[in-house]
Amino acid sequence: MTQGLQPHQKSAVPALRLTDIQKSYGANRVLVDVNLEIAQGEFVVVVGPSGCGKTTLLRVIAGLEVPDSGEIVMFDENVTEMSPGQRQVAMVFQTYALYPHLTVSRNFEFALKLAGLTRDEIRDRIAEVATTLALTDYLDRKPAELSGGQRQRVALGRALVRQPRLFLFDEPLSNLDAGLRMNTRIEIAALHRTLGTPIIYVTHDQTEAMTLANRIVVMRAGRIEQVGAPLELYNTPVNRFVAGFIGSPAMNFIAGDLLTGSGAAEIGVRPEHLRVVEDGRLRGRVLHYERLGTDTHVIVDAGEAENLTVRLVGQWEFERDTPIALDFDDDKAVLFDSHGDRIADAPA
Secondary structure, eight states, rough: OOOGGGGOOSSSSSSSEEEEEEEETEEEEEEEEEEEETTOOOOOEOOOOSSSSSOOOOOOOHSOOOOOEEEEEEEEOOOTTTOHHHTEEEEEEETOOOOTTOHHHHHHHHHHHHHTOOHHHHHHHHHHHHTTTTTTGGGGGGGSSOOHHHHHHHHHHHHHHHHEEEEEESSSTTSSSSSHHHHHHHHHHHHHHHOOOOOEEEEEHHHHHHOOSSSSEEETTEEEEEEEEEEHHHHHHHHHHHHHHHHOOOEEEEEEEGGGGOSSHHHHHOOOOOOSSSSSSSSEEEEEEESSSEEEEEEEESSSSOOOOEEEEEEOOOTOOOOOEEOOOGOOOOEETTTSSSEEEEOO
16 A cells, blocks of 8 residues: 555544534534544444434534534544644545546646645655556546536545545535435545545435445434434434434334333334234235335334335335235344333333
8 A cells, every 4th residue: 555545553542522512503402412432443423304403413514613612632632623624534525526627637636736735756656646546547537528427426536636634525416316325434434444544424314324434413492302323323323313313224113002001192003023924913905015025014004193014025016095904023022111212112
């Protein structure tokens, strides 16, 4: 491995620590009591509904926005008052943010010249990053001559050549089609394994969050609801919001009195834990079904506040508007109290 892509060494010092971060625009509180610590080498994905503060959080970390209060510490250094350039972070945007009049090589070169690198250092870094991202043949082209996937790799490369101590990604794959998203996701994961540079990655995509993250941060209305490993959030959500947000198709919510003696106001059951039976506790009619090849999703009107979704392995056929009965194993249910907080495991 050459000088351009040296892996970052891990230590016990956190890569990032946010303490009591507050940010408002007028009366609109965008970030509220945000506390988060990210270890060196971690890949952390931030998810949440539109307007929950995800992008503002990235901009505060990058120094593009100033928090109203709180402290930002990177690698044991307080950077709260530092400019973006002093923080040594690199941000990759959804819109690529490339210089359209410059070639790929010049886009890479721009920040390196500002950093005062020599011509040889610039050449070596560009060559290695171009090789890593399969862009060597495109260095003399301008962004308009590239495909969407190539432009996204250029945006990634422009951040990579700077050798930042922290990467920030703001929905970088949302403009790509499904095939390119998967390929670029693989490239980002491979780069992270190679470099070990910590990454904070904002996305709406459940697949990106579940497959890329060491930990997921779930936000709502400017607050952090839960932080944990992907399967931890999937299997043991702290509240109804997290349970409904993590997972696709989303968790089903059913009146708690279906489980006698549970004390739950509401129970949650994942679509894959519902099964079609002859005499189930849940009865309704088939509204719609979707054949996906490996799976079949059945949408059922069972008289609940929301329709239920059943995820069946394999290829199934149903008649719309016909009766259907469903059931589940009690130990697969997640229990919630009247405030929406998870209370206990279902009875065995």
